[in-house]
Amino acid sequence: MSNWLLKTEPGEFSFSDLLREKKATWNGVTNNLALKHLRSFKKGDVVFFYHTGNEKSIVGLAEVVSNPYPDPNLNDGKLVVIDIKPKRTFRRKVSLSEIKSKKEFTSFDLVKNSRLSVIPVSDIIAALLLQLSEQE
DNA sequence: GCCAACGTTGGC
DNA sequence: GCCAACGTTGGC
Numbered sequence: 001m002s003n004w005l006l007k008t009e010p011g012e013f014s015f016s017d018l019l020r021e022k023k024a025t026w027n028g029v030t031n032n033l034a035l036k037h038l039r040s041f042k043k044g045d046v047v048f049f050y051h052t053g054n055e056k057s058i059v060g061l062a063e064v065v066s067n068p069y070p071d072p073n074l075n076d077g078k079l080v081v082i083d084i085k086p087k088r089t090f091r092r093k094v095s096l097s098e099i100k101s102k103k104e105f106t107s108f109d110l111v112k113n114s115r116l117s118v119i120p121v122s123d124i125i126a127a128l129l130l131q132l133s134e135q136e
Numbered sequence: 137g138c139c140a141a142c143g144t145t146g147g148c
Numbered sequence: 149g150c151c152a153a154c155g156t157t158g159g160c
């Protein structure tokens with residue numbers, strides 16, 4: 001099982017949208033590296049849900065509920081999508097500035113490659129993020 | 137196949 | 149609103 005981070009502009013699609021809709025298809029990814037990561041998704045993987053824009057925070061957890069499959073709305077086998085469902089909202093949002101301020105996260109692509117929208121999260125990073133999300 | 141010009145993303 | 153850091157496009 002792997003952990004991932006998905007970025008979204010909350011004005012386009014937010015975690016509360018996901019909570020309301022119960023399930024969403026993650027489409028629109030065209031960047032090569034992001035697509036490569038997306039193709040590695042597996043049913044049951046954990047997704048950290050990150051809001052860009054004003055928020056710049058990880059706001060909750062989702063779960064991957066499908067393996068990658070070609071976007072049914074497009075005629076291009078390379079452009080894959082996955083389905084996710086909400087898991088839970090973080091007790092406490094974990095902000096980008098907080099992540100940037102800690103040396104444990106210097107290897108994290110969220111910090112290193114700010115333009116990437118589908119980011120692998122190691123077990124170590126995942127555990128640290130969860131720990132931060134539970135802090136008072 | 138190189139690279140200049142242009143477009144996009146997202147943090148600041 | 150700016151711009152750094154990419155990615156993409158198209159002429160050569």
